[in-house]
Amino acid sequence: MAPAVSAAFLSSLVEAVEALTIVLSVATVRGWRPAGLGALAGLASLALIVLALGPFLDRVPLHALQLVIGVLLLLFGMRWLRKAILRAAGVIPLHDEALAFATETAALREQARHHSTRLDWLAGLASYKAMVLEGLEVVFVVIAVGAGRGLLVPASIGALAACALVAAAGFAVHRPLARVPENTLKFTVGVMLSAFGVFWTGEGLGVPWPGEDLAILGFAALFLIVALAAVRLVRSPAVKALP
Amino acid sequence: MKTLIGIFRELAGLFIDDGLLALAICVVVALAAIVAAIAPAVPIASGIVLLVGCPGVLFSNVIRAGKR
Numbered sequence: 001m002a003p004a005v006s007a008a009f010l011s012s013l014v015e016a017v018e019a020l021t022i023v024l025s026v027a028t029v030r031g032w033r034p035a036g037l038g039a040l041a042g043l044a045s046l047a048l049i050v051l052a053l054g055p056f057l058d059r060v061p062l063h064a065l066q067l068v069i070g071v072l073l074l075l076f077g078m079r080w081l082r083k084a085i086l087r088a089a090g091v092i093p094l095h096d097e098a099l100a101f102a103t104e105t106a107a108l109r110e111q112a113r114h115h116s117t118r119l120d121w122l123a124g125l126a127s128y129k130a131m132v133l134e135g136l137e138v139v140f141v142v143i144a145v146g147a148g149r150g151l152l153v154p155a156s157i158g159a160l161a162a163c164a165l166v167a168a169a170g171f172a173v174h175r176p177l178a179r180v181p182e183n184t185l186k187f188t189v190g191v192m193l194s195a196f197g198v199f200w201t202g203e204g205l206g207v208p209w210p211g212e213d214l215a216i217l218g219f220a221a222l223f224l225i226v227a228l229a230a231v232r233l234v235r236s237p238a239v240k241a242l243p
Numbered sequence: 244m245k246t247l248i249g250i251f252r253e254l255a256g257l258f259i260d261d262g263l264l265a266l267a268i269c270v271v272v273a274l275a276a277i278v279a280a281i282a283p284a285v286p287i288a289s290g291i292v293l294l295v296g297c298p299g300v301l302f303s304n305v306i307r308a309g310k311r
Contacts, residue, residue: 078301079259081301082260198294205275206279207290
């Protein structure tokens with residue numbers, strides 16, 4: 001249970017920080033009303049999606065569900081891990097919440113110059129979109145790590161705890177949480193989700209993993225070793241000289 | 244409409260960032276499924292394909308990206 005809850009908590013932490021940055025920039029430019037309404041509408045949409053998906057998941061045969069979720073987790077987790085490796089190795093720049101906040105605020109101000117009458121709508125929509133898109137990632141991770149083993153409730157609690165923590169911190173400091181070590185979190189979550197992806201895909205194909213659920217820890221260790229080796233190798237100037 | 248298309252694009256982006264990595268993952272899963280189908284008596288074999296293939300495609304993709 002602990003790996004599922006930790007994966008849900010950590011990935012939700014990253015997504016909530018990103019959503020908070022956009023909601024804060026909307027609030028800075030246009031006030032809390034459109035920012036809050038957009039965010040609430042986003043949360044309501046997410047709740048509807050979860051309510052609609054819940055009964056559907058119960059009807060899908062377990063092996064098919066495990067296979068589909070496993071493949072999606074592999075795509076999602078390895079995408080996160082690839083990006084985190086390239087950021088850690090300095091190939092692509094680290095995600096900067098302060099810069100994201102400045103960019104979003106500037107874009108909203110630019111829109112304000114052209115559409116002053118519709119700005120509340122545009123601001124609310126930006127807040128709504130951020131909440132839905134980042135929230136969908138949270139919903140996906142919770143379903144992915146929880147659905148196959150009846151851990152939806154603990155995984156949801158982990159995700160909600162992370163969102164509440166970020167919201168409380170955001171309201172307290174009133175600025176983006178730029179000090180959160182986002183790449184380290186993404187690296188960790190990427191490793192965990194990739195490990196879950198291999199596990200569920202294998203379960204879906206009927207693989208009897210030795211040690212059952214404990215095998216996930218071994219897979220995470222394998223992905224961690226490969227990822228750290230890749231960071232080290234990509235950082236080295238010698239790799240650039242390879243044909 | 245533009246917003247909907249944007250949301251759809253971002254949804255697809257949740258799973259596909261680098262097309263080659265996504266394709267390579269799908270190939271590994273397809274290989275594992277083929278192994279599971281042709282060797283049902285050795286179910287662990289498809290697990291080994293996944294365990295070697297997934298970290299392998301990630302590693303080679305990252306090294307290729309690092310060289311660019």
